[in-house]
Amino acid sequence: MLDYVIPLCLAMMGLALVLTLARMIKGPDLPDRILALDTLYINAIALLVLFGVWLDTGLYFEAALLIAVMGFIGTVAVAKYLLRGDIIE
Amino acid sequence: MNSWIEALVALFLLAGSLFALIGAIGLYRLPDFFMRLHAPTKSTTLGVGGMVIASLIYFSSRGDGLSLHELLITLFLFITAPVSAHMLAKAALQQKVRLSDKTHGRPWEQ
Amino acid sequence: MKARRWFPQPLLSLSLLVVWMLLANDFSLGQCLLGALLGWVIPLVTEVFWINPPRVDKPFKLCLFFLRVLGDIVVANLEVARLILNPKAEMRPAFVEIPIELEDELALTMLASIISLTPGTVTADMSDDRKTLLVHALDVADEARLIRDIKTRYEAPLLEVFACSTT
Numbered sequence: 001m002l003d004y005v006i007p008l009c010l011a012m013m014g015l016a017l018v019l020t021l022a023r024m025i026k027g028p029d030l031p032d033r034i035l036a037l038d039t040l041y042i043n044a045i046a047l048l049v050l051f052g053v054w055l056d057t058g059l060y061f062e063a064a065l066l067i068a069v070m071g072f073i074g075t076v077a078v079a080k081y082l083l084r085g086d087i088i089e
Numbered sequence: 090m091n092s093w094i095e096a097l098v099a100l101f102l103l104a105g106s107l108f109a110l111i112g113a114i115g116l117y118r119l120p121d122f123f124m125r126l127h128a129p130t131k132s133t134t135l136g137v138g139g140m141v142i143a144s145l146i147y148f149s150s151r152g153d154g155l156s157l158h159e160l161l162i163t164l165f166l167f168i169t170a171p172v173s174a175h176m177l178a179k180a181a182l183q184q185k186v187r188l189s190d191k192t193h194g195r196p197w198e199q
Numbered sequence: 200m201k202a203r204r205w206f207p208q209p210l211l212s213l214s215l216l217v218v219w220m221l222l223a224n225d226f227s228l229g230q231c232l233l234g235a236l237l238g239w240v241i242p243l244v245t246e247v248f249w250i251n252p253p254r255v256d257k258p259f260k261l262c263l264f265f266l267r268v269l270g271d272i273v274v275a276n277l278e279v280a281r282l283i284l285n286p287k288a289e290m291r292p293a294f295v296e297i298p299i300e301l302e303d304e305l306a307l308t309m310l311a312s313i314i315s316l317t318p319g320t321v322t323a324d325m326s327d328d329r330k331t332l333l334v335h336a337l338d339v340a341d342e343a344r345l346i347r348d349i350k351t352r353y354e355a356p357l358l359e360v361f362a363c364s365t366t
Contacts, residue, residue, distance in 0.1 A: 001092070005099040009106040016106075016113035016132075023116050023125075031122055031181040038173055039116055039129040042137060045162060046109050049140040050102065053147050061159060068162055072169040079176035083183055108276065115283040123323070123335045124292050127279060130318045135276045158224035171315035171322070178323040178335070193293035193342070196323065196333060 006054045013047045041071030094150045098143045105139025121189040133170040207246045212238035253305035257360050264356045279318040293339040297332045306361040
């Protein structure tokens, strides 16, 4: 059963990533683009966990955790830059 | 693997990716920035949550003992997602992004 | 009083132990001891850095509260999914100002985070005197009801859990 369900889920996640990417290109404001980037990394985490189940390996867990950490720092840094014009004051 | 467990894993995977997709549709479709801000909270909570629960059940049922470390991802996202949403909202308030005409009430000026 | 000195923050110690066990993904006695050691040493070493450490009076009540919040998140998710997928849905977005009584920093952060995590409401800002939260909601039929819901469902239990810090 999982052989059929996981490709379907992968397709759904891919579509989600494409929609988010479209929003990132479309804008219209800078916060919109950062928000799209934020959603993109969260969806990437979900995709990686799904991929780990598909390949039957626990290796991808570390990558997902790292993306969670790095993505958060990235979003906060870019939002702070937008807010203050500087990241570390 | 037991077919019941397999069905449960499939159910959670489908629910997770469905919610992530709905979040992305919302991000694409909603008219103004503050309304779009609600979309990622959906993917964060139930999207990643569903995937993580599915992965947890799947790896725990393989017979190599309990595997709970996927919960860390959800824990971390639950702590960080509100913070980044708050930073983005502050930046948007400062930049005075265009609001939908239907919005009731106005943000204060500080 | 002696226990307080050796375990400045029991809850922090416990959560460090749990996070260590999850990270190691190994529930053997050795990892358990190592996690317990970390949970004991880290609060002792970092005790100096806490300006006013949070005091949780009723940890059990806090756990029950988190479970209820999880349930609320699922319900709110379904609600927002309906709003997004229905092309004819009439959305009434609004900025709502919510007066708050909490004073403890951790409790305030928790309240703001919970409001943001529930789909449909996002904390946008907090006033400088920490008395009002600016919340953006996706679909508000009745502002007074939203304010009352947040105050009774989320703020009241937090006030109770962090009881001694607000007096």
